[in-house]
Amino acid sequence: MVKTPLLPGATLGVMGGGQLGRMFVHAAQQAGYFTAVLDPDADSPAGRVSHHHVHADYLDSDGLARLSRLADAITTEFENVPARALASLAGDVPVAPGAEAVSIAQDRIREKAHFVRCGVACAPYAVIETAEQLAAVDENLLPGILKTASLGYDGKGQQGVATRGELGAAWAAAGQVPCVLEKRLDLDFECSVIVARGQDGSAVHYRPQRNLHRGGILAVTEAHEEAVPAEQAARAVEAALAIAHGIHYVGVLCVEFFVLKDGSLVVNEMAPRPHNSGHYTIDACDLSQFDLQVRTLAGLPLVTPRQHSPAVMLNLLGELWLTQGAKPVEPDWPSVLALPGTQLHLYGKLDARAGRKMGHLNITSPTVAELRQTAQKAAALLGLPSPFAA
Numbered sequence: 131m132v133k134t135p136l137l138p139g140a141t142l143g144v145m146g147g148g149q150l151g152r153m154f155v156h157a158a159q160q161a162g163y164f165t166a167v168l169d170p171d172a173d174s175p176a177g178r179v180s181h182h183h184v185h186a187d188y189l190d191s192d193g194l195a196r197l198s199r200l201a202d203a204i205t206t207e208f209e210n211v212p213a214r215a216l217a218s219l220a221g222d223v224p225v226a227p228g229a230e231a232v233s234i235a236q237d238r239i240r241e242k243a244h245f246v247r248c249g250v251a252c253a254p255y256a257v258i259e260t261a262e263q264l265a266a267v268d269e270n271l272l273p274g275i276l277k278t279a280s281l282g283y284d285g286k287g288q289q290g291v292a293t294r295g296e297l298g299a300a301w302a303a304a305g306q307v308p309c310v311l312e313k314r315l316d317l318d319f320e321c322s323v324i325v326a327r328g329q330d331g332s333a334v335h336y337r338p339q340r341n342l343h344r345g346g347i348l349a350v351t352e353a354h355e356e357a358v359p360a361e362q363a364a365r366a367v368e369a370a371l372a373i374a375h376g377i378h379y380v381g382v383l384c385v386e387f388f389v390l391k392d393g394s395l396v397v398n399e400m401a402p403r404p405h406n407s408g409h410y411t412i413d414a415c416d417l418s419q420f421d422l423q424v425r426t427l428a429g430l431p432l433v434t435p436r437q438h439s440p441a442v443m444l445n446l447l448g449e450l451w452l453t454q455g456a457k458p459v460e461p462d463w464p465s466v467l468a469l470p471g472t473q474l475h476l477y478g479k480l481d482a483r484a485g486r487k488m489g490h491l492n493i494t495s496p497t498v499a500e501l502r503q504t505a506q507k508a509a510a511l512l513g514l515p516s517p518f519a520a
């Protein structure tokens with residue numbers, strides 16, 4: 131990473147053109163930077179708003195060379211950007227987070243080993259890379275969830291398994307690729323912590339937020355002082371910082387946790403980038419997670435972000451556009467936006483598909499009671515289930 135700060139006027143590059151890249155581009159441009167996005171899709175959400183858009187595959191050497199010529203520093207928004215693409219860029223230009231940190235986060239086996247090394251408990255698990263390891267799996271891990279070691283997201287690459295027979299069938303269905311079998315835990319709730327760590331090793335973080343998933347996809351994030359009890363919040367922050375420091379991470383890192391029915395906290399996974407559960411920071415904090423991503427990449431000072439309002443984020447998935455058959459219909463935004471404290475964020479995706487993240491609605495209020503009322507109303511207007519029930 132850069133030793134002296136990159137000042138506005140420089141060009142910040144990002145690998146990946148999805149919504150996270152788009153919000154990074156918005157934050158970078160607001161601060162006076164030029165931006166360059168590499169993404170194979172000509173209509174990518176970030177590519178459409180960036181000063182430069184390199185249409186190329188993540189491993190295309192010409193494309194990577196073009197990006198490194200355009201950009202003074204490069205970050206990533208897409209967890210599955212091949213780590214070797216980042217490693218090759220790093221030969222020409224500062225890259226953060228680095229290829230090593232990203233490759234650990236891309237591989238559940240290495241990721242869990244890192245958590246264990248940092249002294250942070252994760253769900254009991256077994257690595258399954260061979261038929262011998264499959265046969266030797268401890269019965270106590272069942273019922274469990276078989277997760278492919280790489281390339282999973284939004285619950286993809288995961289299969290619930292109750293018996294040894296199901297486990298064998300699930301591993302076969304996964305193509306016998308490296309997997310982890312995780313014990314299915316009795317969750318009270320989920321939360322995450324977003325950390326930003328600079329090149330100098332200093333780190334700042336947001337208060338942990340509470341996350342509700344439906345069908346393996348984040349549905350709701352709640353962020354305020356009552357969302358996560360103080361004791362678990364303190365433990366989650368401590369664990370997230372240990373995980374970030376343990377890999378000398380530079381950039382924005384999100385660490386996801388499970389809180390179990392007995393009150394204990396276990397780490398689930400980490401994402402080497404801003405995270406869907408941090409989108410509320412755009413409207414509820416003085417610095418958003420994307421502002422912090424810009425600062426870590428440019429080597430600008432990190433200061434602790436201050437949340438000025440309790441917030442709820444509702445994820446807006448493609449289903450919301452598909453209520454009247456196959457032809458997409460725009461949801462009734464005017465009714466939703468008539469509620470005080472609502473802010474609509476849409477990612478400019480051209481076609482709505484079930485499960486596709488199209489945007490999110492941020493809701494802020496002066497009080498938690500008011501916030502919850504408004505969130506309930508917004509969800510009802512959108513035809514979503516109550517944001518506070520699983």
Ligand code: ADP
Binds near residue numbers: 285347
């Ligand atoms: P992804 O990469 O798709 O986000 P996760 O491992 O975070 O994968 O799993 C997605 C969701 O599935 C989690 O947020 C949680 O709701 C549920 N889940 C995953 N692992 C477990 C587990 N071991 N026990 C109970 N629920 C789990």
Ligand code: MG
Binds near residue numbers: 386399
């Ligand atoms: Mg997850």
